[in-house]
Amino acid sequence: MAEKNELRPSKISEFFGSDTFKGLLPFIGLVVILGIMYWLTEGRIMQPKRLRLLLSQVYYPMIVATGVFFVMTLGSIDFTEGSTLGVASIVVSVLSFYSIPLAVLGGILTGAAIGAVNGFFHVRFRLQSFIVTICTMYLFRGVCAYLTTETAIPASAEIKALDSDNLKIAITLGVLIIAFFLFKFTRIGNDVKAVGSGETAARFSGVRTDRVKFLAFVAAGALTGLAAFVNVIKVGSITSTAGNQLETQILISLVLGGLPITGGAKVRFSNIVVGTLMYTVLNNGLVMLGFESATQQLIKGIVFLIFVALTIDRKALKVIK
């Protein structure tokens, strides 16, 4: 009997330290943040009008996050999403005057090309991804600013006419479903996770690690390019600030969603969806509550810190590749 009593508290603490609990934490976080926001805004955040606005802010970050998810599963990081989105949006806008399919393709190829530059320097010269992508972030942010110094770049009326939730939902869902399938049911998912968990051992197990890493960066770029199309539909004209700080938003979203920054075996596909929703709810709630943008940043920073501290896998701590 006495032994049973001793066991009980240890079982509870064991549960809170377990992977099951850590896997549930993002879901709990989403519900808690939604609950707090519902309470603070006296239910306004759940009004249909508000929900539609909220949803409209989810599409393109979710598409971008899907690409970055693969990069972060490798244990790498990509800081170029914002600038890629800017440059690709310019390409989409310009091409939209000729043909819509061409604009979509142009956006994707532009993003893929930037991803290829990142991947090439990361793989070929064995540079850490955060160094490479910080450099290219400045580079392409510069390109974006240069192209938009005179005036904002307008997009064609045809592309703006496409602005409907149905199309955006279809694209976002399409991306999520295809990515989920690749991640869960093909070699690709296994290979990325293997590299994230142990690159050397993955290489010795027959994974073509260099190719996997390169392709992950290309995929992240290409999806950001696709997101640029969705972005152009929504905003209509591109200024130099397009996609500003998108990279930190994506990084925070994925970490809030429970993605370990070390990548590897413990990533879950749900990290993308839960994280992006959580960030958007948090962001919208803070706006609705009338906080100044400086205060908003401060609060987001605190929430982010708490989450990283709770979810990080200390066993697998290492430098980000």
Added chain:
Amino acid sequence: MEKGKILLNAEHIDKRFGITHAVNDVSLTVSAGEIRALIGENGSGKSTFCQMLCGIYTIGGGTFTLDGQEVHVKNQVEANKLGVSIIVQEMGTLSGLTVAENIFLGHEDPFMHNGIKDTRAMIKEGQRLLDEYGFSGIRAGSMIDSYNFEDRKLVEIVKATYMKPKILIVDETTTALSQNGRLELYKIMDAVRADGRSVIFISHDLNEILTHCDTISILRDGEYIDTVNAKEIDEDGLKRLMVGREIGSAYYRTDYGKAISPEVVLSVKDVTVPNQIYDVSFELHRGEILGFGGLSECGMHEVGKAVFGASLDRKGTVTLADGTQINDIPTAIHHSIAYASKDRDNESIILNESIRNNIVLPSLDDLAENHILKAGKLNRFAQEFADKMQTKMQGIHQFISDLSGGNKQKVVLARWLGKGSDILVLDSPTRGIDVKVKQAIYALMQELTAQGKSIIMISEEIPELLGMSDRILIMKDGKINGEFMRSESLSEEDLIAKMV
């Protein structure tokens, strides 16, 4: 110190990791002036016991009394101050620091003047110690990274012993050392004993234990079994105590005179890897175990990597019987070559992954139907081969980092059994592995060769080479220096003569 008096008294020491009861109520005493061996299979709790004594793990229960004083060590520096130091199994030096900085890590105070470190005095004192130990080849001012694994172990030995600890723990260090390094270590252990201090020595090499230790304590599944006098027991007796049942003394092959098939399955021609191996050529025959031996820096480990297509910057050719050239790892795996590295935790398995994913990884292309992988199929595959190797685990979804060395190696072999590889390159297959698993691995090797598969076995253990190989190639300074056929009359001395 007075000889024979009790130096360490461990009472009811206990430790759990989750559901694993790693150390279960262990009580034992160590006298002054004694070399005490601690033996047991993988996962028997010997390392955990010692790591609690020197503050690497917190004590789960019970007390350690050192020289009459109860101690609860919080970290290694404190342990050193109390007179306990340890030489660990893994790499125990920090890269990016000089040799001297490593030696005096945590004990920099004597070299500090008003908060400023006197680097010169530290290097001078470090060099004096190295010279005193007879390791003058190591320079105290050089970066530790410029030395190889063995030299770094020697630095660790100096670090652990210069302050004359009351108890020196040597945790499976000898597997990392060459014959010379081992002799140095034995000398130091003898000196500690002569001084009336004590050594706790952990090793899997029973012969070494019987030769160099006074008394032997046996642990099994975390429990204390017995302490025996080394003069009153032999290897078989120890194995019996470790395993808890009778175990055949002959776990090596007993057959001699088996003819080697003339069929060549793999030929290696003029393979050179700069600074590692030079113009290595040999042929591997069907159904043979080809042993590679030599000193640890002779290049034999690189030969394994070269055959597997894993060497960077390799010249020369590795060709299969059908003419396929092996130049990269995916090609090697696709054409039925398997490789188990000496560096198990970094190169053989993905530590932070499940047992299942480790087993299926090389076979994913075979398991996919139209590029689609199904979880059920992967699970069955992993379960089948983990069971075939009798892996001790909670389930295939358990993370491999939880397993003991022997069980990790079983998972490595399970994945290549699953892949159905015909040529297996096994580098130090029984390194740091206990008798029972060793026996299983040797039996498996014989089973595989009987099926016509070929094995390249690279080993630092001479008895293993003699006991298992059909043919032995000895390497020296990156070149093949001698070839021996399996024979009862072949002796350790014959091989050693070609190694040095």
